[in-house]
Amino acid sequence: MTVLYGVITGVLAATGVYLLLSRTILRVVLGLAFVSYAANLAILGAGGLTLNAPPLLSLRGPHVDPLPQALILTAIVIGFGTTALLLTLAVRTYQATGRDDVARFDDELNELGGDLDDPAADPEHPTNPEEFHPEDYADGPVIAAETALTPEAEKEKS
Amino acid sequence: MNAVVLPVVVPLAAAILLLFVRHASVRWWLSLGASLLTLAVSALLLPATLRGEVLVSALGDWPAPWGIQIVADALSAVTLTASAITAVLAVTLSRPTVDSRRERFGHHALLQFLFTGVNLSFLTGDLFNLFVAFEVTLVASYALVTLGGAVGQLREGFRYVVFNLLVSALFVVGAGLSYGLLGTLNFAHLAERVAALGPTPAVTALALLLMTVFATKTALFPLAFWLPGSYPEPPPATGAFFAAVLTKVGAYALIRVFSTVFTSEPDVTGPALMALGGLTVLVGALGALSQRTWRAILSFTVVGSVGFLAFGLGLGSEAGLAATVFYLLSSVVVTFTLFAVAAWAERASLQEETRVGGALEVAPWLAGGFMAGLLGMVGLPPTSGFVGKFGLVLAGAREGGWLAWLGVAAMLVSSLVTLVALVTVWRRFFWGEVCLPRRPGVPPSLTVTVAAAVALTVLLAAFSGPVYRAASVTAAQLATPDVYVRGVLRGGETP
Numbered sequence: 127m128t129v130l131y132g133v134i135t136g137v138l139a140a141t142g143v144y145l146l147l148s149r150t151i152l153r154v155v156l157g158l159a160f161v162s163y164a165a166n167l168a169i170l171g172a173g174g175l176t177l178n179a180p181p182l183l184s185l186r187g188p189h190v191d192p193l194p195q196a197l198i199l200t201a202i203v204i205g206f207g208t209t210a211l212l213l214t215l216a217v218r219t220y221q222a223t224g225r226d227d228v229a230r231f232d233d234e235l236n237e238l239g240g241d242l243d244d245p246a247a248d249p250e251h252p253t254n255p256e257e258f259h260p261e262d263y264a265d266g267p268v269i270a271a272e273t274a275l276t277p278e279a280e281k282e283k284s
Numbered sequence: 285m286n287a288v289v290l291p292v293v294v295p296l297a298a299a300i301l302l303l304f305v306r307h308a309s310v311r312w313w314l315s316l317g318a319s320l321l322t323l324a325v326s327a328l329l330l331p332a333t334l335r336g337e338v339l340v341s342a343l344g345d346w347p348a349p350w351g352i353q354i355v356a357d358a359l360s361a362v363t364l365t366a367s368a369i370t371a372v373l374a375v376t377l378s379r380p381t382v383d384s385r386r387e388r389f390g391h392h393a394l395l396q397f398l399f400t401g402v403n404l405s406f407l408t409g410d411l412f413n414l415f416v417a418f419e420v421t422l423v424a425s426y427a428l429v430t431l432g433g434a435v436g437q438l439r440e441g442f443r444y445v446v447f448n449l450l451v452s453a454l455f456v457v458g459a460g461l462s463y464g465l466l467g468t469l470n471f472a473h474l475a476e477r478v479a480a481l482g483p484t485p486a487v488t489a490l491a492l493l494l495m496t497v498f499a500t501k502t503a504l505f506p507l508a509f510w511l512p513g514s515y516p517e518p519p520p521a522t523g524a525f526f527a528a529v530l531t532k533v534g535a536y537a538l539i540r541v542f543s544t545v546f547t548s549e550p551d552v553t554g555p556a557l558m559a560l561g562g563l564t565v566l567v568g569a570l571g572a573l574s575q576r577t578w579r580a581i582l583s584f585t586v587v588g589s590v591g592f593l594a595f596g597l598g599l600g601s602e603a604g605l606a607a608t609v610f611y612l613l614s615s616v617v618v619t620f621t622l623f624a625v626a627a628w629a630e631r632a633s634l635q636e637e638t639r640v641g642g643a644l645e646v647a648p649w650l651a652g653g654f655m656a657g658l659l660g661m662v663g664l665p666p667t668s669g670f671v672g673k674f675g676l677v678l679a680g681a682r683e684g685g686w687l688a689w690l691g692v693a694a695m696l697v698s699s700l701v702t703l704v705a706l707v708t709v710w711r712r713f714f715w716g717e718v719c720l721p722r723r724p725g726v727p728p729s730l731t732v733t734v735a736a737a738v739a740l741t742v743l744l745a746a747f748s749g750p751v752y753r754a755a756s757v758t759a760a761q762l763a764t765p766d767v768y769v770r771g772v773l774r775g776g777e778t779p
Contacts, residue, residue: 161453162453168457168460194460216442218433222435
């Protein structure tokens, strides 16, 4: 059983790493999910595998060590949060760059002739500077970086 | 001794409170007050720990190997205090450099969550809680790196988050394996069992796995490529705190794990750390030479400075550890100062590139501050950087062996290259014709923060003696892990 378990964990980790190495944002996110599942299974395996042994004292023994399961529970909760964050980030990145290709973030921006830190490289995105009205976004998510330019400083510079 | 928990509780409470405060100025004052309070409760731990006591708080009163321990020894206390000082400066730097939208979307609350995670990393007494603390730190840092959603932030932030999540998965596996192998997660208990077991291949492999994890968080050479891209992207206040403290959290974990816990096979772990450190200092210095913008140059010098820490730790001698701890403190302060100077320069010149010219006439005091930071980073007398690097070179020379000598050579070469890189900044920004406006549009609060950071650098240089003595005490405590083990497992009975 341990060998089979180990193989499964390994396959999961391999799948995750394979997906991580691809260039599509969503695959990278899925790859990370696979890797974290593999990590959780690895903890369970490292803690020792037993059949028909509950981790609860209220049930009849023999009992299994509950600590690895507690560790996994914590790791799952943290993994859940970080995956949610990563998905949000992926969506925002897609919207801002108009690309779901990690490796082409830079090329795409260069092709558009824009500055890399231009807040909206996607011409159709609502944050495109030409149509950007800060008051429309007063209560929305933070989108564009405000620059440090004050009118009088700009005048002095020129 | 429940005061040990306070450096974690204060920022956590402040962070939660900050989520409900509606006025921007109230938020700022609250954040500043909480940071000052954190600094006070952190500094309170110093006297007792530097006397050699190990302060322990058992959460829920569960005894040592079973419950969760919050432990403060000298290393925890000094790193905690250094990070708390930087936290206060980061909050003050937030006022002029973080725009109102980022501020409104929780910049200060996130900063306080970040401080919570950092302080918990310094204080936790077991491996799994170290993982949790790292995650708290990282989740807050993910949000801070990408808060604002500029394209550069999203691009670099995505890489930063993905890479760090992958390494976190490795960390969990490491924690699980160490429980499987040694049956415990408590540092003190682990140390006892590792010592009893002697050199074992499985334990050494586990140590190397954890070294990989912490080397990534510290940004040592082959695993450092995420840092120079991501640190310049968020606003200066965030970037400065990241650069000054976050890499040092990884360095703290390395020191803790390899001086207290996995001490059974120094022949493997020591040279590995020395080699990584030696390569890192070179890569950091050369990278700094290749960049043209303020914060990209400084981010590479951060990579270089953590290399020194890894090298000093790899030496394994008490002198090496003392120099490492001192250099850690010095590099926290110096890095923050340089980033603050960069924030001022960027605001005054309205660009990120250093090629402006003439700042020496417009802001001579800033030139002085930059020079203090430059000397501290390069390690020229009379600054604290010199004291730290001199200690490291001396410890390396005493250690002997070809690897130690190579490391010493790498440190000296990299210091020279860093000098060239930073003097280039000096030449481009401070010398030449005056291109800056005579009265640059810099808010006074930014000027005050920069001045405070510079003053701190100068003070650290002036008081290098007492600080180095504290570092030596810390190193002496680390060299005898028995004190820590006894302190945690047997309720603080110190010899």
